[in-house]
Amino acid sequence: SDCSFSVNMMFFTNVSSQHCDQLHSRLQEDNKGNLELLGSHMRATIPLECIGDIMDFSPLHEENVMSMNEASHEEDAKIAIQEMLQQTDLIFKQGHAELFWDETSLRNFHTGLDQQIKRLETCQSAAFGAGTSPRAQKLQLTRLRVKRYFQGLNDFLKDKQYSSCAWEIELKSKIKQWGLKKKSKDQNPQKKSF
DSSP: OOOSOOGGGOOOOOOOSGGGTTHHHHHHHHHHHHHHHHHHTSOSSOOGGGHHHHHHHHHHHHHHHHHHTTOOSHHHHHHHHHHHHHHHHHHHHHTTGGGTSOHHHHHHHHHHHHHHHHHHHHHSOTTSOOTTOHHHHHHHHHHHHHHHHHHHHHHHHHHTTTOHHHHHHHHHHHHHHHHHHHHHHHHOTTOOOO
16 A cells, blocks of 8 residues: 555656656656545544554554665666556555445546556656566566565455455555655655655
8 A cells, every 4th residue: 555655755867758857747746636535535533443453554564664665776766656556556446445435536546546657657768677687686576575565455454354444544554654755855855765
């Protein structure tokens, strides 16, 4: 979930394609709309009846975030972000979000994610590892880490029967994580961090 995945942590440099010079700003613009949609469907505070669910979620979340943060290089980050967007889109399609979101909001959210995914796919280097080279294996490992992270989120939602508490906790954790990533990047502008 770190589902919506953002993404304010996308600070790409040296984009080779002439048509991709504005990739970062366009992704930021797309992401801003998605984050606003997420925020508009959350309550200001998590209700007391959700405290037990928070306790169940925290260890899982911390373990998976540590794994995700290993994607620290630029190429890894590009692959990880693309996978995050795809997995976020999937989790909102399969996670019964329609129980808590209106049809228009869901459609707009999926459209925003789809735009980001297409922008990344269009601008990514064709040289992004193929076959069994060490580079390709490293990028594949990054994808698998992201998938494992989102599988944990999906399992959490499923275990909680897609309750409103589970959705609320997941959305808040994602927005908080993205905010921290942006703050860290702003404080360290020279660091290519995911």
